[in-house]
Structure formats: structure tokens, C-alpha cells
Amino acid sequence: MNINHLPDMARRAFLKRSAALGITGALAPWAMQLSMLGEAAAAQTTADDYKALVCVFFSGGNDYANTLVPFDTAHYNAYAGIRPTLATARDQLAATALSSVNPLADGLQFALAPELAPLKSIWDAQHLAIQLNVGPLIVPTTVAQYNAQSVPLPPKLFSHNDQTSLWQSGLTEGATSGWGGRMGDLLLASNSSSVFT
Secondary structure (H helix, E strand, O other): OOOHHHHHHHHHHHHHHHHHHHHHHHHHHHHHHHHHHHHHHHOOOOHHHHOOOOOOOOOOOOOOOOOOEEHHHEEEEEEHHHHHOOOOOHHHOHEEEEOOOOOHHHHOOOEEEEEHHHHHHHOOOOOOOOOOOOOOOOOOOOOOHHHHHHOOOOOOOOOOOHHHHHHHHHOOOOOOOOOHHHHHHHHHHHHHOOOOO
């Protein structure tokens, strides 16, 4: 391979990576010592301070109303009236009814779908939060604002494949990195005690 025929950007990237590889070899023993210090510091944290963001992507979407089901009588009756053939029977929801530290307006109560029963103990321990009604909107948008086109909207709204790309990357279709990776890059840059990732 003749390096003189590489485009300028590719040649610079090659030289940069080659230099980094050489430095890495020279610094490996020192870096391993730093790694052990980082592991010792991490071992001092307690298990109960751990937090995780778990994102579950349903390619076909999520039927939120049969995931977190209205449980109080009034809201359950409205739910069952709208979807008579899809509604989960109310007596099947009693075991997964959720209690709330702060009562919701209008006596609203929810229950998890019976299939999600293993999550109830995590909820009861206040180690689980459920976020519904999310989407790739740029700003909160009402139907009137949408119809008037008075607020910025995501590109290609209502195109399922484009919105899928937007959800996964936070950018329009063709993005080469995802929002989670970019978030990790930002967090890594602000974590001065991290040696390796």
C-alpha cells in the first residue's frame, strides 16, 4: 500500500492512530497501575448507590395502555370501554396494583400488566420508575400547534422507519453513532478519575 495515495484525512488518521498505538505500548505498565487504583476506588462504593438507565426498544411499538393499566374503577372503566376486546380483566390486575408515594390526581391508580409481575417488587422498593408518553418531539406540542405548524417538529414525522432511526440515534437516518454512545462519550469526558472504559 502506498501511503502517498491516501487522501489527506485518511493519512492524518493513520498517523494519529499509529502514534497512539506506540504511546499505548510504552505506557501500558503505568496504565495498569492506574487501573488497579481505579478498581480499588470503585470497590469502596456501596451497592445501594448504583443506578442504571435501562432502555427497551420495541421495534413495533409498545401498547402502553396494556403495560401500565388504569386500575381505579373510573379510569379502568374508561379504558375497558375504549378497548373491550384488548382490555386486561381488572381482577387480573390486583396483584400488580401499584401504590404511589404521592397520590395522583382524580384518584388515578395504575397496575402493571400481569406479565410484568416480577417488576412490582422493584417498584415497591422505589427502585423503578416508568416513563410513558415519550417521543422524539423537539418541544412539547399540542394538536393545535401541530396543525398550525407553529412549533419545530422532528424530521419526517410519522414515517416509521425514519422515527425508528431518530429514536436509536437521536439524529436523522444515516447517523453513524447512537445517542447512548454519544452520552457515554460526554460522561467519559467529564469523569476525570476514569482510566479505561
